[in-house]
Amino acid sequence: MASTPNQKEATGNQNSWDSLLPDLPKGPLCRYRKKASFNWKEMAVLLDGEDIIQLKNRIFSALESDPLFARHPGEDLCREKYQELTFLRCKRLFEYDFLPPQEIIENPLKFFNMVLCIGMYDWSPSLQFVIHSGIFPGAIMSAYKRFAHVLKQASRMEIFGCFALTELSHGTNTKAIRTTATFDRNTQEFIINTPDFEAAKFWVGNMGKHATHAVLYAQLYTPDGQCQGLHSFLVQIRDTKTLLPMPGVMVGDIGKKIGQNGLDNGFAMFHNVRIPKENILNIAGDVTAEGKYSSSVKDVKERFSAALGTLSSGRIMITAISTTNLKLALAIAIRFSAARRQFGPTEDEEIPVLEYQTQQWRLFPYLAAAYALDYFSKSLFENYVEFSAGVLTQQRNQRQADLGREIHALSAASKPLASWTAQQAAQECREACGGHGYLAMNRLGEIRNDNDPNCTYEGDNNVLLQQTSNYLMSWMNCIRDKAPFESPLGTINILQDYYHILGWRFTATSVEDCMDSSVPLAAYKWLVCYLLRESDLKLGKKKQAGLSDFEAKNNCQVYYYRSLAIAFIEQTVLQRYHDYTHDPSIPPALQPVLKNLCALYGLWSLSKHLAVLYQGGYASGEQPGRLIQNAILELCYRLKDDAVALVDVFAPPDFILNSPIGKASGELYKNMWGEILQGDKVLNRPSWWAEFCINKPVKGRLKSRL
Numbered sequence: 058m059a060s061t062p063n064q065k066e067a068t069g070n071q072n073s074w075d076s077l078l079p080d081l082p083k084g085p086l087c088r089y090r091k092k093a094s095f096n097w098k099e100m101a102v103l104l105d106g107e108d109i110i111q112l113k114n115r116i117f118s119a120l121e122s123d124p125l126f127a128r129h130p131g132e133d134l135c136r137e138k139y140q141e142l143t144f145l146r147c148k149r150l151f152e153y154d155f156l157p158p159q160e161i162i163e164n165p166l167k168f169f170n171m172v173l174c175i176g177m178y179d180w181s182p183s184l185q186f187v188i189h190s191g192i193f194p195g196a197i198m199s200a201y202k203r204f205a206h207v208l209k210q211a212s213r214m215e216i217f218g219c220f221a222l223t224e225l226s227h228g229t230n231t232k233a234i235r236t237t238a239t240f241d242r243n244t245q246e247f248i249i250n251t252p253d254f255e256a257a258k259f260w261v262g263n264m265g266k267h268a269t270h271a272v273l274y275a276q277l278y279t280p281d282g283q284c285q286g287l288h289s290f291l292v293q294i295r296d297t298k299t300l301l302p303m304p305g306v307m308v309g310d311i312g313k314k315i316g317q318n319g320l321d322n323g324f325a326m327f328h329n330v331r332i333p334k335e336n337i338l339n340i341a342g343d344v345t346a347e348g349k350y351s352s353s354v355k356d357v358k359e360r361f362s363a364a365l366g367t368l369s370s371g372r373i374m375i376t377a378i379s380t381t382n383l384k385l386a387l388a389i390a391i392r393f394s395a396a397r398r399q400f401g402p403t404e405d406e407e408i409p410v411l412e413y414q415t416q417q418w419r420l421f422p423y424l425a426a427a428y429a430l431d432y433f434s435k436s437l438f439e440n441y442v443e444f445s446a447g448v449l450t451q452q453r454n455q456r457q458a459d460l461g462r463e464i465h466a467l468s469a470a471s472k473p474l475a476s477w478t479a480q481q482a483a484q485e486c487r488e489a490c491g492g493h494g495y496l497a498m499n500r501l502g503e504i505r506n507d508n509d510p511n512c513t514y515e516g517d518n519n520v521l522l523q524q525t526s527n528y529l530m531s532w533m534n535c536i537r538d539k540a541p542f543e544s545p546l547g548t549i550n551i552l553q554d555y556y557h558i559l560g561w562r563f564t565a566t567s568v569e570d571c572m573d574s575s576v577p578l579a580a581y582k583w584l585v586c587y588l589l590r591e592s593d594l595k596l597g598k599k600k601q602a603g604l605s606d607f608e609a610k611n612n613c614q615v616y617y618y619r620s621l622a623i624a625f626i627e628q629t630v631l632q633r634y635h636d637y638t639h640d641p642s643i644p645p646a647l648q649p650v651l652k653n654l655c656a657l658y659g660l661w662s663l664s665k666h667l668a669v670l671y672q673g674g675y676a677s678g679e680q681p682g683r684l685i686q687n688a689i690l691e692l693c694y695r696l697k698d699d700a701v702a703l704v705d706v707f708a709p710p711d712f713i714l715n716s717p718i719g720k721a722s723g724e725l726y727k728n729m730w731g732e733i734l735q736g737d738k739v740l741n742r743p744s745w746w747a748e749f750c751i752n753k754p755v756k757g758r759l760k761s762r763l
């Protein structure tokens with residue numbers, strides 16, 4: 058498989074890099090580009106590999122030359138028009154057929170990258186496309202023999218898919234979903250019903266206007282009146298020839314959102330809608346012709362996790378989507394900061410705002426996070442591909458089950474980490490660009506608003522973190538019993554040394570010591586063990602005080618379970634990135650800057666836990682806190698001359714980035730001015746000019762006379 062995150066060596070030479078990646082235009086940013094310690098093209102080839110770069114080029118240039126994707130400066134589309142355009146663009150993606158199935162099978166990372174490339178242009182068509190051709194088929198794949206024809210129809214866009222789990226009154230709490238699917242053995246059908254409007258399916262992407270078929274989650278009832286729990290079904294909701302609702306279905310659009318308004322999120326209610334028996338997606342269980350429930354998974358909890366297993370792929374993808382937003386925002390803010398000059402040491406010399414310590418400290422840790430999270434999301438996706446291969450080949454061994462649990466625990470925390478990081482970064486980048494950051498044409502508002510739901514969909518971040526902390530707590534018995542244990546990906550193996558690690562202390566004595574990521578990594582290992590111990594003690598105390606399991610766990614979240622899950626995922630991201638950046642096969646010209654990024658990511662993330670490091674005795678006295686702070690500032694300073702080249706590595710072409718202040722030339726004023734003047738009716742007299750010039754207000758006419 059080409060272009061994996063495990064690829065360690067940049068292939069080729071200057072000529073081959075030049076043929077893959079064109080030179081960037083000359084301009085004010087050259088000053089920084091010349092000072093960079095590395096060749097940005099070599100770095101791009103190392104991180105993505107030639108194959109993925111070629112795919113990206115193919116997609117970007119197709120979009121740029123297609124009038125349907127043309128950018129219209131100053132245009133303000135109404136929602137209806139934006140939804141229509143999004144659908145036309147999504148349809149056009151089928152015509153391009155960027156990735157035939159064989160290419161995806163050979164390298165699934167290409168699918169992952171395709172979604173991100175289209176998203177860099179605009180998330181609405183990208184998400185519409187991925188819901189239909191990723192989430193919808195992904196959810197029915199496990200029953201694929203039965204549904205081969207549906208997958209074929211979906212691949213030709215003869216039908217259009219959505220994924221309908223959430224209801225008006227329940228989202229994260231999936232056990233409380235109330236839509237019912239009752240088996241009728243006389244007709245061999247399921248009857249789908251929505252008990253009342255609060256159980257209407259709600260928020261469902263593609264359902265508002267276009268979807269003809271839904272993967273629908275409902276409580277399965279057998280003829281004996283027993284509820285067999287949450288199952289998924291394939292249900293037709295609109296006629297494929299007319300797009301009118303099917304009999305018994307009421308379906309509509311939920312209205313304007315804070316972002317992603319090209320995408321049609323919808324609601325639906327079902328009244329005695331009959332679907333054939335075969336339309337159950339028999340991942341967790343099935344019913345016989347006589348109406349008896351059968352499942353190869355005997356444990357109810359395991360059945361529940363099997364029914365929700367498909368959500369992990371979405372959470373990994375959202376980790377990458379958020380990281381992509383992080384990159385877009387940083388590309389704009391860092392290029393702006395390198396070109397924008399304000400104040401200076403003398404009256405006649407103004408310096409780029411990137412030279413200011415505060416600007417570096419506000420932006421560079423996010424730059425480091427973008428590199429670390431990018432590596433992590435790709436590597437987790439590869440883990441997921443391995444897991445999926447096991448599901449498709451129906452492997453039912455212990456390793457496969459353990460791998461599913463571990464990936465669930467990782468993705469349930471990496472989605473919160475990445476989406477929150479991008480959310481905070483988008484705001485910081487907006488402010489880092491001053492007033493110009495607030496101008497819609499510069500795109501930071503769109504990035505911030507389109508990123509926002511990443512914190513909520515596919516499970517609310519705060520609730521998902523509980524899944525990760527539950528997973529970590531589940532190892533406490535093994536730890537106490539000193540029983541041997543390990544996980545398939547090895548992410549919890551540090552807990553084997555739990556007692557030993559709890560005795561570790563901060564030992565660095567100079568800023569130079571802290572320049573390597575091994576320092577924050579050791580601190581993180583201690584932090585995870587410490588928070589695990591404290592969470593366990595706290596839970597024990599709550600239970601002893603007579604609280605039920607439910608209450609006890611709820612009262613251990615803040616400062617304990619929640620912090621534990623966050624520390625664990627940060628440690629895991631850092632560990633993977635540390636291993637990658639320290640691999641001897643990384644080209645020597647690239648290794649120093651990558652190591653600086655890794656150390657900065659580790660120290661900056663760790664600095665948010667300083668209070669706990671002191672509280673638990675890992676750090677004491679003035680020195681540790683001071684050293685960490687000074688090391689962060691030193692690393693920011695060391696990265697200053699590399700920052701522009703580091704964003705050149707991941708910034709898409711100007712047309713895709715679509716931000717005058719973020720263009721590669723750095724000619725921010727020319728670019729902004731040009732765009733403003735291209736706007737429709739910029740210089741026109743307003744159509745309501747007479748309201749000022751002729752119809753003068755009669756002052757006080759409407760004043761109350763009571």
Ligand SMILES: CCCCCCCCCCCCCCCCCCCCCCCC(=O)SCCNC(=O)CCNC(=O)[C@H](O)C(C)(C)COP(=O)(O)OP(=O)(O)OC[C@H]1O[C@@H](n2cnc3c(N)ncnc32)[C@H](O)[C@@H]1OP(=O)(O)O
Nearest residue numbers: 165191222229231362365366370371374445465514515516
């Ligand atoms: C060769 C092979 C090639 C393969 C190629 C692969 C290519 C793949 C491409 C796929 C592409 C996919 C693209 C996706 C793109 C995404 C873009 C985003 C677009 C936005 C769309 C938005 C869509 C939605 O929002 S849909 C609605 C989503 N809703 C949710 O996520 C609901 C969240 N809630 C829950 O998941 C649960 O209710 C939860 C987790 C909160 C649990 O609640 P509860 O407290 O009731 O249960 P527990 O007791 O905690 O759990 C019981 C048990 O189950 C385990 N479990 C739960 N979930 C999972 C899981 N996903 N996997 C595994 N196990 C799970 C849980 O851990 C418990 O286990 P224990 O062992 O008992 O602890």
Ligand SMILES: Cc1cc2nc3c(=O)[nH]c(=O)nc-3n(C[C@H](O)[C@H](O)[C@H](O)COP(=O)(O)OP(=O)(O)OC[C@H]3O[C@@H](n4cnc5c(N)ncnc54)[C@H](O)[C@@H]3O)c2cc1C
Nearest residue numbers: 220221222223227228229260261262510514515516517519
């Ligand atoms: C843009 C967008 C697109 C979406 N697309 C789809 C789609 O295609 N298909 C689909 O099925 N769904 C979709 N959804 C729905 C989405 O999956 C849910 O909104 C999400 O799972 C969160 O559920 P909720 O809205 O019910 O939040 P709730 O669970 O009601 O959460 C509300 C608040 O309560 C808190 N909370 C809840 N439970 C707990 C707890 N146990 N402990 C502590 N705090 C708690 C949460 O942290 C949150 O702050 C979409 C949502 C959005 C915003």
